[in-house]
Amino acid sequence: MSHPVVIIGSGLAGYNVARELRKLDAAVPLVVVSRDHAGFYSKPMLSNALAGKKTAATLVMKTADKMAAELNAQVLAHAAVARMDTATQTVHLSNGDTLRYRDLVLALGADPIRLPLEGNAADTVLSVNDLDDFARFAEALDTGANGQPVQRVAILGGGLIGCEFANDLLARGIAPTVLDLADRALGRLLPPEGSAYLQGKLEALGAQFRFGVAANAVNRSASGSGLVVTLSDGSELETDLVLSAIGLKPRTALAAKAGLKVNRGVVVDQTLQTSAPHVFAVGDLAEVAGLNLPGLNLPFVMPIMQQARALAATLAGTPTKVAYPAMPVVVKTPACPTVVCPPASGAAGQWLVTEVDEGLEARFVAEGSGQLLGFALQGKATSQRQALAGQVPATLSA
Numbered sequence: 422m423s424h425p426v427v428i429i430g431s432g433l434a435g436y437n438v439a440r441e442l443r444k445l446d447a448a449v450p451l452v453v454v455s456r457d458h459a460g461f462y463s464k465p466m467l468s469n470a471l472a473g474k475k476t477a478a479t480l481v482m483k484t485a486d487k488m489a490a491e492l493n494a495q496v497l498a499h500a501a502v503a504r505m506d507t508a509t510q511t512v513h514l515s516n517g518d519t520l521r522y523r524d525l526v527l528a529l530g531a532d533p534i535r536l537p538l539e540g541n542a543a544d545t546v547l548s549v550n551d552l553d554d555f556a557r558f559a560e561a562l563d564t565g566a567n568g569q570p571v572q573r574v575a576i577l578g579g580g581l582i583g584c585e586f587a588n589d590l591l592a593r594g595i596a597p598t599v600l601d602l603a604d605r606a607l608g609r610l611l612p613p614e615g616s617a618y619l620q621g622k623l624e625a626l627g628a629q630f631r632f633g634v635a636a637n638a639v640n641r642s643a644s645g646s647g648l649v650v651t652l653s654d655g656s657e658l659e660t661d662l663v664l665s666a667i668g669l670k671p672r673t674a675l676a677a678k679a680g681l682k683v684n685r686g687v688v689v690d691q692t693l694q695t696s697a698p699h700v701f702a703v704g705d706l707a708e709v710a711g712l713n714l715p716g717l718n719l720p721f722v723m724p725i726m727q728q729a730r731a732l733a734a735t736l737a738g739t740p741t742k743v744a745y746p747a748m749p750v751v752v753k754t755p756a757c758p759t760v761v762c763p764p765a766s767g768a769a770g771q772w773l774v775t776e777v778d779e780g781l782e783a784r785f786v787a788e789g790s791g792q793l794l795g796f797a798l799q800g801k802a803t804s805q806r807q808a809l810a811g812q813v814p815a816t817l818s819a
């Protein structure tokens with residue numbers, strides 16, 4: 422019997438590759454290895470779980486055992502990979518076990534970026550990037566302010582995740598303060614008018630925004646009842662809890678140690694193969710490169726679904742390139758329904774913004790040709806999503 426296809430990681434990337442592979446090949450031995458519980462959950466739900474009154478336990482849709490049965494796979498939970506040897510096609514677990522592979526799929530995800538904060542409470546700063554993080558966050562909200570539910574939360578980062586958590590905290594009756602060094606919310610995804618529209622909707626519900634400032638330190642307050650965040654402009658903000666949402670960094674260390682080519686993410690070609698034969702990378706970890714670096718490192722669900730289908734076909738014997746159609750992202754801010762389909766970075770063009778009834782429609786059009794290269798839709802304009810997505814050129818053609 423041949424060695425198995427081994428997938429490291431039980432997030433959306435790892436499990437979607439496994440599911441797609443099983444559709445094409447019922448027989449190949451399959452092993453999913455994960456350092457976490459290996460239960461299946463939808464990570465995007467972490468930033469609207471409070472409104473939905475979900476807990477870390479109820480967010481799990483299927484346990485590791487159920488996934489193993491469904492996939493006809495061996496699922497090794499709480500099994501961290503310490504190193505891999507691409508010459509002998511072997512994965513070494515930190516408990517000393519080894520696994521040989523026919524093909525290896527790296528679906529290791531990304532780590533939250535940590536700000537180098539000073540202060541005696543810097544270690545209390547939380548970020549939410551998986552179920553265990555969410556459990557800690559939910560517990561801190563319940564009992565974080567000296568055993569009492571917290572009233573005030575400072576969110577570091579006014580990007581997609583920061584704004585989603587701000588909205589979700591509002592749903593729980595907590596007024597968040599969002600801090601960002603940039604001068605507006607979702608600045609990389611929205612035109613200035615769109616940022617202002619979103620900010621206005623969240624402010625109307627009680628959120629506050631402070632732009633152009635970074636957090637330098639987090640200390641316990643003199644009274645001991647809360648936290649004090651010292652900002653880069655010298656001012657201070659009193660709060661009960663600090664949530665950091667300033668971005669993610671692909672977990673490239675294992676791949677780098679094994680000698681694989683690494684840039685921002687683990688570099689793969691369009692068939693998702695790394696620089697080593699029989700080793701592939703997907704999800705938040707992967708940087709899909711063409712001829713040039715940087716390639717595309719897109720930490721969203723739709724690219725993962727595209728990757729999973731292409732890689733499954735490759736693993737089942739038909740080498741297949743991943744293609745990305747235009748992939749709009751829904752920003753989960755119910756206070757201001759928002760869909761973004763940002764233009765490729767560096768695209769030459771301009772935003773054309775139209776106010777519509779209870780919404781905003783922003784089109785990013787190419788200089789000269791007027792070709793639609795991206796868009797942002799808010800409020801009632803989100804109904805235009807399908808129509809506009811069909812006009813935007815593919816992000817990556819096969």
Ligand SMILES: Cc1cc2nc3c(=O)[nH]c(=O)nc-3n(C[C@H](O)[C@H](O)[C@H](O)COP(=O)(O)OP(=O)(O)OC[C@H]3O[C@@H](n4cnc5c(N)ncnc54)[C@H](O)[C@@H]3O)c2cc1C
Pocket residue numbers: 429430431432433434435454455456457464465466467468500501502503528529530531549550551582672675703704705706719720721722723750751752753
């Ligand atoms: C709060 C939040 C909200 C989001 N909302 C949206 C949204 O609305 N729409 C959207 O498109 N995207 C959203 N995203 C992004 C999307 O959820 C991610 O792109 C996707 O879930 C990443 O999946 P992944 O499998 O690549 O990584 P992960 O889910 O992080 O999985 C990584 C896996 O690798 C395992 N692992 C890591 N290191 C090791 C090791 N050494 N040994 C063994 N196992 C290891 C981990 O245990 C884990 O199982 C959101 C992200 C967050 C954090």
